[in-house]
Amino acid sequence: MSPDGAPADVRLSPTQAVWLVAERELRTRLRSKAFRITTVALVVLVVAFAVVMSLIGSLGSTSKVGLTEATAGLQQQVVATAKAQGRDVVAVVVSSEAAGRKQVSNGKLDALVVGTSGARLQVVVDKSLDDSLRATLTAVAGRAALNSAISRLGGDPEQVAAQVARADVSVSALQPETTYSPQRLAVGSVAGILIYLALIATGQLVAMGVVEEKSSRVVELLLATIRPWQLMAGKVLGIGLIGLIQVAVVGIAGMLAGQLAGSLSLSVSASVGIVVWLIVWFVLGFTLYSLVFAGLGALVSRQEDVGGVVAPATMLLVVGYVVGISVLPSSPANTAVAVMSLLPAFSPTLMPMRLAMGAVPVWQIAVSLVLALAAIPLLVALAGRTYRNGVVRTGARVSLRDAVRP
Amino acid sequence: MTAARGLEFERIHKRYGELVALDDLSFDIGAGEVFGFVGSNGAGKTTTMRIALGVLSADSGQVRWDGEPITFETRRRIGYMPEERGLYPKMRVGEQLVYLARLHGLSKAAAAERTRAWAERLGVASRLDDDVLKLSLGNQQRVQLASALVHDPQVLVLDEPFSGLDPVAVEVMSSVLREKADTGVPVLFSSHQLDLVQRICDRVGIVQDGRMVACGTVDELRGAGPEQVVVDVPGADPSWAYAVPGVEVVGNDGSAVVLKLEPGLDDQTVLHAALAIGPVREFARRRPPLTELFKDVVSAPADEPREGQEAATAGGVR
Numbered sequence: 001m002s003p004d005g006a007p008a009d010v011r012l013s014p015t016q017a018v019w020l021v022a023e024r025e026l027r028t029r030l031r032s033k034a035f036r037i038t039t040v041a042l043v044v045l046v047v048a049f050a051v052v053m054s055l056i057g058s059l060g061s062t063s064k065v066g067l068t069e070a071t072a073g074l075q076q077q078v079v080a081t082a083k084a085q086g087r088d089v090v091a092v093v094v095s096s097e098a099a100g101r102k103q104v105s106n107g108k109l110d111a112l113v114v115g116t117s118g119a120r121l122q123v124v125v126d127k128s129l130d131d132s133l134r135a136t137l138t139a140v141a142g143r144a145a146l147n148s149a150i151s152r153l154g155g156d157p158e159q160v161a162a163q164v165a166r167a168d169v170s171v172s173a174l175q176p177e178t179t180y181s182p183q184r185l186a187v188g189s190v191a192g193i194l195i196y197l198a199l200i201a202t203g204q205l206v207a208m209g210v211v212e213e214k215s216s217r218v219v220e221l222l223l224a225t226i227r228p229w230q231l232m233a234g235k236v237l238g239i240g241l242i243g244l245i246q247v248a249v250v251g252i253a254g255m256l257a258g259q260l261a262g263s264l265s266l267s268v269s270a271s272v273g274i275v276v277w278l279i280v281w282f283v284l285g286f287t288l289y290s291l292v293f294a295g296l297g298a299l300v301s302r303q304e305d306v307g308g309v310v311a312p313a314t315m316l317l318v319v320g321y322v323v324g325i326s327v328l329p330s331s332p333a334n335t336a337v338a339v340m341s342l343l344p345a346f347s348p349t350l351m352p353m354r355l356a357m358g359a360v361p362v363w364q365i366a367v368s369l370v371l372a373l374a375a376i377p378l379l380v381a382l383a384g385r386t387y388r389n390g391v392v393r394t395g396a397r398v399s400l401r402d403a404v405r406p
Numbered sequence: 407m408t409a410a411r412g413l414e415f416e417r418i419h420k421r422y423g424e425l426v427a428l429d430d431l432s433f434d435i436g437a438g439e440v441f442g443f444v445g446s447n448g449a450g451k452t453t454t455m456r457i458a459l460g461v462l463s464a465d466s467g468q469v470r471w472d473g474e475p476i477t478f479e480t481r482r483r484i485g486y487m488p489e490e491r492g493l494y495p496k497m498r499v500g501e502q503l504v505y506l507a508r509l510h511g512l513s514k515a516a517a518a519e520r521t522r523a524w525a526e527r528l529g530v531a532s533r534l535d536d537d538v539l540k541l542s543l544g545n546q547q548r549v550q551l552a553s554a555l556v557h558d559p560q561v562l563v564l565d566e567p568f569s570g571l572d573p574v575a576v577e578v579m580s581s582v583l584r585e586k587a588d589t590g591v592p593v594l595f596s597s598h599q600l601d602l603v604q605r606i607c608d609r610v611g612i613v614q615d616g617r618m619v620a621c622g623t624v625d626e627l628r629g630a631g632p633e634q635v636v637v638d639v640p641g642a643d644p645s646w647a648y649a650v651p652g653v654e655v656v657g658n659d660g661s662a663v664v665l666k667l668e669p670g671l672d673d674q675t676v677l678h679a680a681l682a683i684g685p686v687r688e689f690a691r692r693r694p695p696l697t698e699l700f701k702d703v704v705s706a707p708a709d710e711p712r713e714g715q716e717a718a719t720a721g722g723v724r
Binding site: 012017020024027028212213216217218219220221222223224225226227392 | 456459460461462478481482484486488489490492493494495496497501505506508509510511553
């Protein structure tokens with residue numbers, strides 16, 4: 001069979017060219033072991049996190065208090081007081097004080113109320129009484145003291161209690177207070193870790209992909225057929241889709257695991273909102289950073305040099321992430337972080353964390369989005385130029401100043 | 407000169423900062439012609455080819471195909487083989503070839519069909535599902551050639567296509583080049599293997615310091631320059647030739663001497679001088695091999711003029 005045939009149709013639109021490049025990235029990378037392993041590892045990680053959180057939650061929240069025959073009358077009061085204070089306390093009556101002490105020492109009971117003397121409750125604990133339980137029991141003791149005093153004065157404790165219960169403070173706040181549930185803080189932290197890892201990983205992939213083409217000289221063949229920007233755009237698009245698949249899979253797996261394991265009591269709409277924001281910010285952050293990574297990657301010719309040349313971009317990602325993860329969980333309304341989260345260099349890492357934690361003013365969301373979107377054309381121009389100038393120069397590292405020259 | 411379907415380089419200039427890489431380089435390759443591009447390392451061959459492919463842009467000058475300046479679209483009709491391997495190491499041979507064919511504008515089906523056909527022709531069909539990385543260098547080179555041919559190019563530009571090939575592959579490669587040329591494709595390739603260039607090229611260009619210093623058919627080049635004769639006078643002291651006016655001794659091979667004649671000197675004068683010494687066994691015009699020409703041309707601008715032994719290679723003396 002002769003290899004020669006009719007002359008080929010050589011038309012190829014820019015879109016087709018970009019898509020061909022992207023398709024190759026998708027195909028070769030989806031098949032790579034590295035991709036499968038990291039995706040599975042990340043899914044395992046977030047699922048494990050969700051399960052551990054739910055275990056910690058169930059261990060910490062309920063305390064168990066034992067009552068002897070002498071104090072059995074307090075059973076209802078203990079439970080009711082704890083509930084009023086927002087705690088889960090189970091009160092059980094033990095068969096004997098001795099049996100109760102045994103249960104305390106082997107950890108089945110957190111505390112055993114053995115008797116009252118005046119306004120004092122006598123409580124037996126293993127080592128120490130934890131603060132929240134102490135508060136509950138102190139309130140119970142105080143109530144008992146009050147009741148007996150009212151009775152002594154000829155009043156009706158029930159009536160007084162009912163009146164006290166009606167007493168309330170009427171609050172009119174000038175500024176609505178923002179409350180952050182610990183759950184959302186945790187979800188925000190996980191979102192931060194996830195987007196940080198995804199951006200770092202995909203950014204590195206882009207830079208390494210650029211250098212792979214440079215070091216193998218395949219770029220020369222490619223640039224004989226398509227324009228530099230088409231190659232760069234295709235590569236960024238392909239790797240971006242890979243990253244998006246990864247983030248979506250991991251984000252959804254984490255949310256599902258959290259819901260199923262019961263560690264999350266977020267509404268479905270809030271969960272979906274968090275995942276959607278995560279994806280939006282991944283897309284924006286990836287576009288911003290991958291352009292920078294592609295431009296920087298084009299400056300060097302060897303894989304060993306990739307780490308060094310992309311270090312400035314990596315640093316920006318790390319700074320955003322570290323600031324977010326170290327400041328936000330304890331102080332989600334921090335002003336400095338709020339300002340940083342508006343800037344395109346940090347918004348991809350900080351905004352999704354803040355959004356997951358909740359209570360971000362709409363104007364701040366809008367400003368961060370506008371700034372990020374505005375930065376994209378600027379980076380396209382800069383990175384495109386750097387890429388075009390750097391990509392065919394093999395050998396020594398091309399200086400950034402040389403590369404950004406038109 | 408407008409060669410139909412030919413490739414023309416006209417007055418190409420290119421500098422890298424202070425370094426002049428190409429200085430007013432002009433030559434053309436006719437349709438159906440195999441053109442050998444020869445020169446020392448750094449002479450400008452790769453730069454010229456890269457400019458034709460648009461990987462580099464010239465400072466001035468023009469590359470034309472079929473009479474028209476090469477545009478981005480017509481560039482896709484060129485089959486190109488870069489000097490170093492230009493393949494993804496971790497991608498399957500078959501997918502790679504299909505991918506490159508499609509980048510040149512072929513449909514998926516056509517790309518797959520061409521890939522198979524060329525892989526068979528070049529003897530790598532059994533390796534289509536292997537990563538390029540796993541192939542021997544020789545086979546990688548065959549794949550490389552397949553990648554230059556897979557889109558049925560109408561121009562071939564190959565940088566060092568023969569380096570690293572075993573003799574069998576060299577034969578396959580040269581027959582493929584000839585075949586493509588026979589379909590009317592201009593074929594430009596560079597090589598350091600001058601014997602090979604001499605054997606398979608219709609025309610040769612020798613480039614030195616960015617300038618075309620010699621260009622023509624192999625016969626033209628070998629026939630140019632001072633006339634040379636080989637004279638064999640067995641038993642005579644080869645030094646007899648020094649006595650003949652207007653003759654320079656270029657080298658000797660046993661009792662035979664290679665002589666360079668001054669322009670206008672009648673070779674019969676030399677023959678008479680030789681006969682005066684003794685019986686002449688051999689007296690022949692000598693056409694220096696390309697290797698020797700190349701050395702002469704390339705060393706011409708050098709400071710010390712070359713003489714004697716070095717320039718004579720036994721291979722050319724008969």
